[in-house]
Amino acid sequence: MTEVLPARERIALAADLPLDEGLRLYERVAPHVGYAKVGLSLFVEHGPPAVAAFQRLGARIFLDLKLHDIPNTVELAAARAGALGVSLLTVHAAGGESMLRAAVKGAREGALAKGHAAPRVLAVTVLTSLSAEEVAAVGLPGTPEEAALRLARLAVGAGVDGLVCSPREAAAFRRELGPTPFLCTPGIRPAGAAAGDQSRAETPAFARRAGADLLVVGRPIHTAPEPLAAARAIAEEVSSA
Numbered sequence: 001m002t003e004v005l006p007a008r009e010r011i012a013l014a015a016d017l018p019l020d021e022g023l024r025l026y027e028r029v030a031p032h033v034g035y036a037k038v039g040l041s042l043f044v045e046h047g048p049p050a051v052a053a054f055q056r057l058g059a060r061i062f063l064d065l066k067l068h069d070i071p072n073t074v075e076l077a078a079a080r081a082g083a084l085g086v087s088l089l090t091v092h093a094a095g096g097e098s099m100l101r102a103a104v105k106g107a108r109e110g111a112l113a114k115g116h117a118a119p120r121v122l123a124v125t126v127l128t129s130l131s132a133e134e135v136a137a138v139g140l141p142g143t144p145e146e147a148a149l150r151l152a153r154l155a156v157g158a159g160v161d162g163l164v165c166s167p168r169e170a171a172a173f174r175r176e177l178g179p180t181p182f183l184c185t186p187g188i189r190p191a192g193a194a195a196g197d198q199s200r201a202e203t204p205a206f207a208r209r210a211g212a213d214l215l216v217v218g219r220p221i222h223t224a225p226e227p228l229a230a231a232r233a234i235a236e237e238v239s240s241a
């Protein structure tokens with residue numbers, strides 16, 4: 001049985017905004033959102049101070065760097081991430097078993113060296129932006145779900161703590177992989193929200209019912225006329241799913 005957590009512990013704000021705007025937005029929606037996701041744009045511009053700025057607001061940090069390189073390089077980067085006291089760190093499952101093992105080792109050792117809890121290392125399976133046609137075009141055989149499951153099995157076998165997938169794949173992941181992997185689903189769109197570049201998006205309720213532990217939401221909150229109301233509505237949908 002999945003743990004009963006307050007809805008805010010199940011929602012991450014994708015802070016893909018200039019840092020000052022992202023911090024102001026997180027402060028506004030924090031009653032409904034427990035994690036701030038620091039992704040590539042914030043980290044490329046500001047580096048670790050972006051992480052520290054959200055930590056000062058009490059956010060748990062989801063560092064979404066999607067590491068994908070040779071094992072030694074990923075281990076070094078994961079160790080630096082672990083040392084920042086982040087809660088979640090992403091790597092690409094397609095980096096392969098040795099790279100995934102190196103990421104887990106680096107993240108644990110980096111955290112330990114600074115007295116932090118080890119972050120959960122999450123393996124990104126098939127990006128939620130990719131359509132079935134694009135998945136085929138990059139050379140992955142089968143449907144997006146089949147491709148994602150293959151990568152998920154590899155990543156779990158390599159010792160990662162969780163997986164990033166579309167809400168559409170979450171139920172199959174739970175069925176095939178059981179209750180243990182922490183499932184994180186971006187590609188969240190409340191009914192009527194613009195999909196933008198997300199090809200395999202679903203509603204917050206769909207994602208929760210499919211077994212997702214953490215929902216990542218960016219533009220549906222950023223672009224809402226009332227971001228606090230949008231975050232509250234998502235949290236209510238998560239609670240009642």
Ligand SMILES: O=c1ccn([C@@H]2O[C@H](COP(=O)(O)O)[C@@H](O)[C@H]2O)c(=O)[nH]1
Nearest residue numbers: 014039126127128186187216217218219
């Ligand atoms: O497969 C993936 C992996 C990561 N993401 C990230 O999640 C957010 C989604 O933002 P929205 O504005 O809600 O679309 C974004 O930071 C992505 O980098 C993903 O979308 N899909």
